[in-house]
Amino acid sequence: MTTWLLRRLVQAVFVMLAMTVIVFVGVNVIGDPVEILISPDADQAERLRVIAAFGLDKPLWEQYLHFLGGVVQGDLGKSFVFNEPALRLIGGRFPATMELAFTAVALSVIVGIPLGLYAGLKPDGLLGRAIMAGSILGFSLPTFWVGLMLIMVFAVQLGWLPSTGRGTTAEFLGIQWSFLTRDGLAHMVMPATNLALGNIALVLRLTRAGVRENLGLEYVKFARAKGLSPSRVLFVHVMKNIMIPVVTVIGLEFGSVVAFAVVTESVFAWPGMGKLIIDSINVLDRPVIVAYLMMIVVLFVTINLLVDLMYTVLDPRVRLDGRE
Amino acid sequence: MSGLTLEVRGLSTHFDTRAGTVRAVDGVSFSVRRGRVLGLVGESGSGKSVTGFSVIGLVDPPGRIAAGQILFKGTDLTKLREEELRRLRGNRIAMIFQDPMMTLNPVLRIDTQMMETVFAHTKVSRQEAWERSRDALGMVGIPSPEERLSSYPHQFSGGMRQRVAIAIALLHRPDLIVADEPTTALDVTIQAQILAEVQTLAREYGTALIWITHDLSVVAGLADEVAVMYAGRIVESGVVGEVLDRPLHPYTHGLIGSVPSRNKRGSKLRQIPGMTPSLVDLPKGCAFRTRCSHADAACAEDPPIIEPGPGRSLRCFHPQLESVA
Numbered sequence: 040m041t042t043w044l045l046r047r048l049v050q051a052v053f054v055m056l057a058m059t060v061i062v063f064v065g066v067n068v069i070g071d072p073v074e075i076l077i078s079p080d081a082d083q084a085e086r087l088r089v090i091a092a093f094g095l096d097k098p099l100w101e102q103y104l105h106f107l108g109g110v111v112q113g114d115l116g117k118s119f120v121f122n123e124p125a126l127r128l129i130g131g132r133f134p135a136t137m138e139l140a141f142t143a144v145a146l147s148v149i150v151g152i153p154l155g156l157y158a159g160l161k162p163d164g165l166l167g168r169a170i171m172a173g174s175i176l177g178f179s180l181p182t183f184w185v186g187l188m189l190i191m192v193f194a195v196q197l198g199w200l201p202s203t204g205r206g207t208t209a210e211f212l213g214i215q216w217s218f219l220t221r222d223g224l225a226h227m228v229m230p231a232t233n234l235a236l237g238n239i240a241l242v243l244r245l246t247r248a249g250v251r252e253n254l255g256l257e258y259v260k261f262a263r264a265k266g267l268s269p270s271r272v273l274f275v276h277v278m279k280n281i282m283i284p285v286v287t288v289i290g291l292e293f294g295s296v297v298a299f300a301v302v303t304e305s306v307f308a309w310p311g312m313g314k315l316i317i318d319s320i321n322v323l324d325r326p327v328i329v330a331y332l333m334m335i336v337v338l339f340v341t342i343n344l345l346v347d348l349m350y351t352v353l354d355p356r357v358r359l360d361g362r363e
Numbered sequence: 364m365s366g367l368t369l370e371v372r373g374l375s376t377h378f379d380t381r382a383g384t385v386r387a388v389d390g391v392s393f394s395v396r397r398g399r400v401l402g403l404v405g406e407s408g409s410g411k412s413v414t415g416f417s418v419i420g421l422v423d424p425p426g427r428i429a430a431g432q433i434l435f436k437g438t439d440l441t442k443l444r445e446e447e448l449r450r451l452r453g454n455r456i457a458m459i460f461q462d463p464m465m466t467l468n469p470v471l472r473i474d475t476q477m478m479e480t481v482f483a484h485t486k487v488s489r490q491e492a493w494e495r496s497r498d499a500l501g502m503v504g505i506p507s508p509e510e511r512l513s514s515y516p517h518q519f520s521g522g523m524r525q526r527v528a529i530a531i532a533l534l535h536r537p538d539l540i541v542a543d544e545p546t547t548a549l550d551v552t553i554q555a556q557i558l559a560e561v562q563t564l565a566r567e568y569g570t571a572l573i574w575i576t577h578d579l580s581v582v583a584g585l586a587d588e589v590a591v592m593y594a595g596r597i598v599e600s601g602v603v604g605e606v607l608d609r610p611l612h613p614y615t616h617g618l619i620g621s622v623p624s625r626n627k628r629g630s631k632l633r634q635i636p637g638m639t640p641s642l643v644d645l646p647k648g649c650a651f652r653t654r655c656s657h658a659d660a661a662c663a664e665d666p667p668i669i670e671p672g673p674g675r676s677l678r679c680f681h682p683q684l685e686s687v688a
């Protein structure tokens with residue numbers, strides 16, 4: 040277990056190192072921030088001063104080493120635009136995105152699993168088929184379009200829900216959260232639903248497939264032969280087996296929920312990291328872009344680790360030390 | 364009730380499939396007494412498992428019991444509601460399955476899988492359920508049952524898993540156990556041990572046992588009576604010694620001829636030529652006639668059930684009286 044964790048951490052460090060190189064080179068290829076940051080009528084001396092101030096006069100490898108040196112000390116550079124540490128900027132937006140992502144994932148579980156169970160138990164029924172057909176829409180409709188439609192219907196036409204921002208927030212653990220107030224919750228409904236739609240479809244289909252597969256297996260027949268009630272067979276025997284792939288996928292999907300939040304946050308003007316990164320890309324604010332991407336890598340690595348740990352909890356056949 | 368634990372009369376279990384109706388079990392009758400063992404033999408696909416599932420009420424759609432009675436201690440199980448059947452299952456009637464690797468839930472601990480069986484039929488404390496589970500494991504020869512209870516199925520060998528399944532079947536001291544080829548997947552020594560143990564336990568508790576197998580040598584050592592199935596019908600049945608020593612049906616002859624241990628040294632092992640027919644819309648007449656060397660025009664009609672001796676029955680127009688070569 041400890042060796043496993045150590046090995047994973049070393050792997051994670053290498054993954055992140057590789058990512059810094061890719062991100063650093065990639066950001067350089069996108070464009071020259073100087074063109075955007077300096078007003079067109081600035082003279083040459085002013086130009087050179089700014090370039091030197093940002094360290095952009097040095098060769099790329101030197102910039103990279105300087106960046107790495109900073110990373111080791113927990114410094115990912117300062118935003119060109121806000122002149123604030125990039126990490127602090129991102130950190131300020133982090134809770135908004137996380138609360139949206141968590142709500143979306145929670146929604147996909149709360150809605151997806153019951154629908155999937157039903158569709159798996161009654162695959163030929165009208166409702167079962169309708170659920171499956173609906174899930175195809177959940178997959179294929181583009182997020183931004185659904186977001187706009189939600190705003191059109193529930194904000195513009197019906198006027199039921201607010202369409203922009205986080206609403207009133209309340210402090211908890213020194214951080215502002217929307218989910219703690221009624222108004223904040225109302226503001227979350229549409230963006231969270233929008234973000235959850237694809238995952239509801241995914242969880243639903245996985246659950247349905249799991250039910251269909253497991254119900255045909257011999258252990259289910261044996262459980263019934265023991266005289267167990269149908270609900271115990273379904274909710275204990277079958278569920279425990281289905282949860283293994285569902286938890287894995289939900290865990291791994293969490294990363295892409297955060298990534299897709301970029302679109303949803305833009306549509307609903309949700310002040311999270313996604314909105315920040317789009318703005319930063321527009322002005323080629325390199326340190327913020329780099330810091331954001333690094334953050335995402337850390338997030339993915341952490342999620343993968345947690346999913347693997349969950350796996351051992353759910354499936355007794357899996358052992359982390361690789362034996363069995 | 365004359366000690367009859369189970370009496371099956373004219374049981375037909377059909378599957379309505381797109382290709383047509385599969386008459387997996389077609390007019391089958393047999394009975395088992397307290398403390399006795401009935402061997403149900405036949406090639407793969409002859410309807411043995413479907414017969415077993417019919418008895419325990421676990422035939423799933425598109426399957427259905429189309430006709431017949433299943434009298435369990437006088438009660439017709441085909442008339443019971445699902446909840447009434449559930450209360451019998453695992454309690455008065457238990458079943459053991461063929462593949463021990465597949466029958467236990469891989470993600471639940473053994474104690475969970477045993478104790479839930481106790482709770483399904485009795486109101487007892489966790490402590491008592493646990494003790495009963497432990498005792499049942501000990502009874503089927505699992506060493507240090509206390510520790511083994513907190514293991515998961517993958518920590519057991521195939522033979523041990525089958526013992527666990529048998530222990531689960533024995534938890535409520537059932538009146539009837541349907542064992543569907545429970546030793547087929549195990550190696551010969553373990554098979555022999557398990558056979559001996561199950562036989563002892565069944566005798567001790569007065570449990571009636573239906574032992575499904577395709578292996579005649581198992582039947583010879585274990586069963587009191589035997590019923591030979593072919594294409595959904597019982598073609599010959601009777602007391603084991605009589606049927607195996609003086610088989611009358613050509614199919615039984617064929618089966619016996621294909622058992623290695625019963626053949627004289629040097630004589631060739633004979634396989635029954637041909638294959639079991641498809642059970643979809645099987646034409647009338649003797650289903651064995653495509654493979655039978657004694658078939659003639661008469662065999663295109665359904666052979667009647669004849670009773671050549673007490674407790675013995677047969678479905679054939681031309682019983683074979685000469686000895687098995």
Ligand SMILES: Nc1ncnc2c1ncn2[C@@H]1O[C@H](COP(=O)(O)OP(=O)(O)O)[C@@H](O)[C@H]1O
Pocket residue numbers: 378380385387405406407408409410411412413414424425426642
């Ligand atoms: N769910 C099902 N749908 C259609 N046919 C089935 C089904 N289950 C069993 N059968 C048919 O019933 C026949 C008997 O099967 P089975 O009782 O499993 O044979 P055995 O146990 O003797 O090997 C087979 O021909 C099989 O095709």
Ligand code: SF4
Pocket residue numbers: 612613614649650651652653655656657658659662666678679680681682
């Ligand atoms: S009835 Fe005819 S075909 Fe069938 S087993 Fe007897 S002799 Fe053979």
Ligand SMILES: [Mg+2]
Pocket residue numbers: 411412413543544
């Ligand atoms: Mg079978």
